[in-house]
């Protein structure tokens with residue numbers, strides 16, 4: 001997968017050089033390019049914003065730098081021989097489609113994503129029109145949640161990690177992806193490691209029993225109870241009897 005990110009704070013995305021995503025880049029599983037929006041300005045102050053038409057507080061990101069940055073992203077992709085030659089443009093924003101594990105899985109199936117990190121009050125609406133109509137890009141505004149950030153960079157870091165880890169080979173043990181929270185609609189079960197007793201607290205005996213069927217049943221019950229306690233909205237009849245003592249859940 002190829003990922004392009006355009007931002008006025010490219011150093012914010014330095015975290016994509018680290019940990020699992022950094023290793024995936026070294027292994028050739030991910031190709032990430034970060035672009036500084038200011039490199040596509042032509043004035044001495046490298047201006048990327050201006051006042052909003054119609055008045056109102058704050059500043060709006062100008063269309064021209066964005067259009068030239070997107071042109072550059074697409075041209076570089078063509079040069080790199082990316083399949084289809086067009087990225088799916090993802091613009092993080094508080095008014096977007098909620099980002100979920102299901103959406104992360106959809107995005108992980110795509111060959112090329114481009115992320116536009118908005119700042120200030122946002123990006124001139126004509127940039128979205130230009131991307132769709134002139135560049136022929138699919139454009140999606142996606143929200144991390146119902147809260148407001150100062151810009152899209154934090155959201156992109158979260159989205160790239162959530163999507164990148166789903167790419168085959170990025171997570172060494174693919175089995176660990178199976179019973180994670182939200183992967184099948186339930187929250188994860190409680191986990192323990194050595195020592196067996198810690199500050200007078202014991203590991204649940206079933207986990208020491210070696211009875212794999214009993215352990216699996218206990219873990220499923222714990223997932224149901226936790227989901228019922230913390231996220232009843234996620235429960236579905238297919239999940240089985242969630243009418244458990246939610247005191248099981250912590």
Ligand SMILES: Oc1ccccc1-c1ccno1
Pocket residue numbers: 092093094118119142143144145146147148149150151152153155
């Ligand atoms: O609040 C924002 C401002 C800029 C870019 C993204 C966001 C946001 C908020 C929630 N998800 O994305």
